[in-house]
Amino acid sequence: MTFRVTILGSSSALPTVRKHPSAHALNVHEQFFLIDCGEGTQTQLRRYGVSPLRVNCVFLTHLHGDHVFGLFGLISTLGLLGRRTPLQVFAPHSAEAMLRSHLQYFDAELPYELQVTEVDTCKHRLIYENKTLEVWTVPLRHRVPTAGYLFREKTPPRNIRKELIPAYGLSLAQIQAAKQGRDITLSDGTLVPNAVLTYRPYVPRSYAYLSDTAYSAKAAGLVAGTDLLYHEATFMDADRRLARQTGHSTALQAARAALAAGAGRLLIGHFSSRYKDDAVLVDEARTVFPAADAATEGDTWDIRPRADDTMPASEAVSLIGRP
Ligand SMILES: [Zn+2]
Ligand SMILES: [Zn+2]
Structure with a gap:
C-alpha cells in the first residue's frame, strides 16, 4: 500500500555540483514511475535505491533538456541490463521522433520495446491506468507545450x-x-x-507534479485536494517579471497554487541557480502556505493512507528518508 515519492533531481536548467536536474521517482503499491528525466537520472536512481529495471513508465512534462537529457542514457542502460519488459514513455508531441532518432543512432537493437505515447498538453485527460492508479495530464503554461501529471490512487474495494x-x-x-x-x-x-x-478502507491518495509553468489557476483547480503538490518555483517573487517572461513561477505563486488547490503539503523546486540558499524560497512560500518544503535530492515523502477525511492530508504526508 506504498505511496511515496523520492526526489532524484530538483534544479533548473543550469547544472550545479549540489543539485541534479528534474526527476522524481514515484512508488505506488511497489510499481515505479519516473516523472521527468534530467541528465544523470540513472545514477540518481541507483544512489537512492531504485532499480532502473523496476521503472514501468516515464512521464516527461516537456521537451526541455533539463527534463529529458537523462532518458537517452537510461534507455541504453536498460538495454545493457537485458530488460525485456516494454518501457512506456508519455511525453508531448515530437517525443516519438526524438526517441526514434536516438534509437536509430545508439540503440537499434534494444532487447525491449520502447512504447511512446504523445500526450495532448492542452487537455486534462486520463492517459494511464492500472489496477490501483490513474494518471491524468494537467495543461501547464510554459514556453513550449507542457503537461503536468496527477497521479491518483483508485478508490479501493470496500x-x-x-x-x-x-x-x-x-x-x-x-x-x-x-x-x-x-x-x-x-x-x-x-x-x-x-x-x-x-466501509471504505482508506481515502485514495494523490500526488501532483506541476513543472515547468507560470502560475495557472486552472492547473491548481485540476489538482484540487491533492495530498502532495510539487510545484516549480524558479524565482523569488521580487523577480516575478523574469518569471513571467520565461514561463516560470515564483515561490509565492507556487504557494498560492497550493492554497488554491487545497493541497495537503507543498514541495517547491526547479530553483534558479542564482539563489544560493533554498531557505529564502521556502520562507517566501511559507508566508502563504506554511506546509511547504524544498524538494531536495534523496528525500522521500510518504503519503500514509487515511481512514477517513477527519485526518488532515497534511498530517498523512511525511518525510521518511533523507540521506
Ligand atoms: Zn525546466
Ligand atoms: Zn522548461
Whole structure:
C-alpha cells in the first residue's frame, strides 16, 4: 500500500555540483514511475535505491533538456541490463521522433520495446491506468507545450465489517456481492444496505507534479485536494517579471497554487541557480502556505493512507528518508 515519492533531481536548467536536474521517482503499491528525466537520472536512481529495471513508465512534462537529457542514457542502460519488459514513455508531441532518432543512432537493437505515447498538453485527460492508479495530464503554461501529471490512487474495494458476517449469517456469495458494492437481501427478506455492511478502507491518495509553468489557476483547480503538490518555483517573487517572461513561477505563486488547490503539503523546486540558499524560497512560500518544503535530492515523502477525511492530508504526508 506504498505511496511515496523520492526526489532524484530538483534544479533548473543550469547544472550545479549540489543539485541534479528534474526527476522524481514515484512508488505506488511497489510499481515505479519516473516523472521527468534530467541528465544523470540513472545514477540518481541507483544512489537512492531504485532499480532502473523496476521503472514501468516515464512521464516527461516537456521537451526541455533539463527534463529529458537523462532518458537517452537510461534507455541504453536498460538495454545493457537485458530488460525485456516494454518501457512506456508519455511525453508531448515530437517525443516519438526524438526517441526514434536516438534509437536509430545508439540503440537499434534494444532487447525491449520502447512504447511512446504523445500526450495532448492542452487537455486534462486520463492517459494511464492500472489496477490501483490513474494518471491524468494537467495543461501547464510554459514556453513550449507542457503537461503536468496527477497521479491518483483508485478508490479501493470496500471492506466488509467482519462482525456483521455471523450477525446476518452471510454466505460467501453475499460477502463477495457486498464487497462489490451491492445491497444484500437476507433469507427473511430484510434488505441490508451496502453502507451498513461495508466501509471504505482508506481515502485514495494523490500526488501532483506541476513543472515547468507560470502560475495557472486552472492547473491548481485540476489538482484540487491533492495530498502532495510539487510545484516549480524558479524565482523569488521580487523577480516575478523574469518569471513571467520565461514561463516560470515564483515561490509565492507556487504557494498560492497550493492554497488554491487545497493541497495537503507543498514541495517547491526547479530553483534558479542564482539563489544560493533554498531557505529564502521556502520562507517566501511559507508566508502563504506554511506546509511547504524544498524538494531536495534523496528525500522521500510518504503519503500514509487515511481512514477517513477527519485526518488532515497534511498530517498523512511525511518525510521518511533523507540521506
Ligand atoms: Zn525546466
Ligand atoms: Zn522548461
